Amino acid sequence: MSIAIVQYNAGNVQSVLYALERIGATATVTDDPGLLRSADKVIFPGVGEASSAMRYLREKGLDKVIVDLKQPVLGICLGMQLMCASSEENNTECLGIFNEKVRQFRPGTGKEKVPQIGWNNISQLKSPLFNNISNDSYCYFVHGYYAALGEHTIAVTDYVEEYSSALQSGNFYGVQFHPEKSAATGEQILRNFLAL
Numbered sequence: 001m002s003i004a005i006v007q008y009n010a011g012n013v014q015s016v017l018y019a020l021e022r023i024g025a026t027a028t029v030t031d032d033p034g035l036l037r038s039a040d041k042v043i044f045p046g047v048g049e050a051s052s053a054m055r056y057l058r059e060k061g062l063d064k065v066i067v068d069l070k071q072p073v074l075g076i077c078l079g080m081q082l083m084c085a086s087s088e089e090n091n092t093e094c095l096g097i098f099n100e101k102v103r104q105f106r107p108g109t110g111k112e113k114v115p116q117i118g119w120n121n122i123s124q125l126k127s128p129l130f131n132n133i134s135n136d137s138y139c140y141f142v143h144g145y146y147a148a149l150g151e152h153t154i155a156v157t158d159y160v161e162e163y164s165s166a167l168q169s170g171n172f173y174g175v176q177f178h179p180e181k182s183a184a185t186g187e188q189i190l191r192n193f194l195a196l
Contacts, residue, residue, distance in 0.1 A: 003027035004035055004036050005017070008046075012076075019186065023194075041193065041194055046079035051092040066083075071171060072173065075174035100164055108160075116144070121137060139175075141157070165177060
């Protein structure tokens, strides 16, 4: 099986590669449209800022390549947010694969710190991406922006308010948490993605 990881100027690519190695998979990190189109699975990671990431994708023509992919695609963290309609982070138009909008956490009088950093649970799971994952399993999050609940929500997390911790539309999947840092639960989610 060939796995391609999208190379762009926002990434936690190394930790994703290590996580795949732990489950016996290898991947190619590339921004080559041909390699991305021909891969069996594509992972779209991301740690960084939305507007500069989208600018880079557009400059390389990767925005058009990604939305046209037909194989299973997994967006992680910023990767998932960039697959949404838009982001409040510097008022950024995104790829529009998911209708949901990305908003900034605005904590009220609660004790929540922004960004959310640490373990939180995922619930209301509904996708083969979560096969053999129990409801309320814990995953590792690092983010100050979130995707609102909507028609593509396949997992929900509560921090400041309930939001989409995972989205799916057709062959496109996105997770707000970092499966590569989420211990056994994250490894199982990666295995499930590779089995799609």
